[in-house]
Amino acid sequence: MPDTLSQTFSALADPTRRAILARLRLGEANVNQIAEPFLTRMTLPGVTKHLKVLEKAGLVTKGREAQWRPCKLNAEPLKDAAEWMDEYRVHMEETLDRLGEYLKTVTTTPRTDDDRNG
């Protein structure tokens, strides 16, 4: 529902929206400028909607300058998301660890009688 973390992850769960954020990393941009690369795939109102999702999630802030709406990246909500993910850093390397454990096993386990005789 509308817990912040869910909203953040939900906003990130779309390639267009991630691309918009990536664009805004380079600096402020108006809606048309943001939309331009997507207009082959989607209409302007479509982009507007995505922007609104990002805005609601607090990842983008929109200013007003005459008829333009300069959009700015606000990465702050990503902090909580990153923090959440940090809890899993250890587990991300687990695969490698398990391989390490396995290698230790097959190389250091003392041989059994079967090993010696069979």
Place this chain on the structure above:
Amino acid sequence: MPDTLSQTFSALADPTRRAILARLRLGEANVNQIAEPFLTRMTLPGVTKHLKVLEKAGLVTKGREAQWRPCKLNAEPLKDAAEWMDEYRVHMEETLDRLGEYLKTVTTTPRTDDDRNG
């Protein structure tokens, strides 16, 4: 749609699913064990569905032992997500940086006559 990163973020965009992952950080668990804390809010098939989403996203693997399905956390897909977020680390500290800049301004600006006199 089904690009991996979107699937990962989408899977994380639900508090129940995040709670399931948190549970699995403590170790393997069967479906009933996983479901138990949620049964006040939701039915077992509901939890099964969430588990399937996590499974499809590769965040959980399900084994089979008689009639039980021991579930295990697999944090590997989080790597790409974390990597994506890392690109924004700089921007996350921007707020703090701006505060820092501000503090520098207010503490190092030479005092005015007003400051001195009154």
Place this chain on the structure above:
DNA sequence: TCTTTAATATACCAAAGAGCTAATTAACCA
């Protein structure tokens, strides 16, 4: 064999999401 336990499948519903076209607002400019 019959019953219990663990889990999934099916079928349904309501709400949300992503997209479109067409219409509207708002500001600037001639």
Place this chain on the structure above:
DNA sequence: TGGTTAATTAGCTCTTTGGTATATTAAAGA
């Protein structure tokens, strides 16, 4: 005032999602 540009709103689809209740599968155990 009328036209142009920037952007949003409205209204409409279609699909996905999150949930339910009920039925079914599969294994264990009496």
